[in-house]
Amino acid sequence: MSRPAVWIVFAYLWWTIDDKPDDVLKRYAHRYWSGVDGLIKFGLATTAIFLVVVIGFALDGTCKVIDGEKMCEMRFLVLMDAPANEIGDTLAGLAGGLAFLWLVVTVLLQGKELAAQRKELELTRLEMMGQREAAQNLALAAAEQADLARQQNTALLEERASATFDRLLLEIRKMLLSDAWEGVDWLVRLDEYEGAETKYIYFDYSAFSDEQSTDDMMSRLFIEFAKWARELTGCVLYTERLPMMRNDFRRLFDALKLLDAQYDKLPQDKKLLCNAWMVSNIAALAREVEKPEYWADFGPRRN
Known part of the structure; x- marks a missing residue:
């Protein structure tokens, strides 16, 4: 200077x-x-x-x-x-x-x-670009973490639903093969008019055996429920051997409805089984035959 x-x-x-x-x-x-x-x-x-x-x-x-x-x-x-x-x-x-x-x-x-x-x-523009890139990377990382969390949650839900599915299937099989099954007979008028033919109907639980596979048992269950529901659409005149609180049927209905409720949470292989066994149709038939009028001491007795 x-x-x-x-x-x-x-x-x-x-x-x-x-x-x-x-x-x-x-x-x-x-x-x-x-x-x-x-x-x-x-x-x-x-x-x-x-x-x-x-x-x-x-x-x-x-x-x-x-x-x-x-x-x-x-x-x-x-x-x-x-x-x-x-x-x-x-x-x-x-x-x-x-x-x-x-x-x-x-x-x-x-x-x-x-x-x-x-x-x-x-320099400000470059810094903002760096911040935007960092924000994008952070957002991608957060999205990946959220996706991973969703996948883990989905896997956990599928695992729990699959375990519940297997447990319910085992319970249904045990109920259908139980020697202590409480049967119910219904006296049904086959037509609306007085004096029409009447007959007793019942749920044929003897159609199930321990030798049957789960596929055969579920297919047979759908057939029996369909026949049962069709016959009960007549006028129920009298109900015999009504079990206390319809214990066996109540447990069977609950198990079938719970099995159907697990569908959306199940992995794909279990969903395919449900579709093959028509579980939703069986549950719908169970709701149909669960109507209170079929479980009263006396039916509606239409004239």
Whole structure:
């Protein structure tokens, strides 16, 4: 840094800051001058050189011959004796030069600031792109975690539903093969009019045996329920051997309805089994024959 510039700043601070040692003022001057933009330093230096040149030119002598005698005097004195318009023109020329200099410096400073702003905007754009990419990656990671959680939850639900499915099938098989089955007989009029033929119907649980596979047993269960429901659509006249709270039938109906309710949660292989066994149709038939009128001590006895 040029020593004259330091002393100029030092003089300014010396006049504006009271009770400061000279070394402190020098540090302030150096710190202040080091923070000044290079273009401003260039403008100040050029202005100083320009003023030095102008002062030197003004202090230089100029000579002219008057009446055969050569007379020399400083240009500054010549200017002071000149008319007012010449003094104005001279000062306007000097000020115009300085104004043009600082206009160039101002334009360059603005260009530099605009370049810095463009660079800052570019860095901001890049940072925002990085943040957006990070947000997208975070969203993808969250979506993957949510999908994994859904898959795990679905697998857990399918595992539980499959275990419930197997348990209900085992319970249905045990109920159908139980020796303690409580049977019920219904006396049914086969037509609406009085004096029509009547007969006893019952659920043939003897049609099931331990040798049957689960496929055969479920197919036979659908056949028996369909026949049973069709026959019970007649007029029930009398119900015999009604079990207390229809225990065996109640458990069978509940097991079949629960088996049908598990369908949506089952894995695909178990759904195919349900479709093959027509579990939904069996459950619908179970709801049909579950009507209270078929389980009263006496039927509706239509005339």
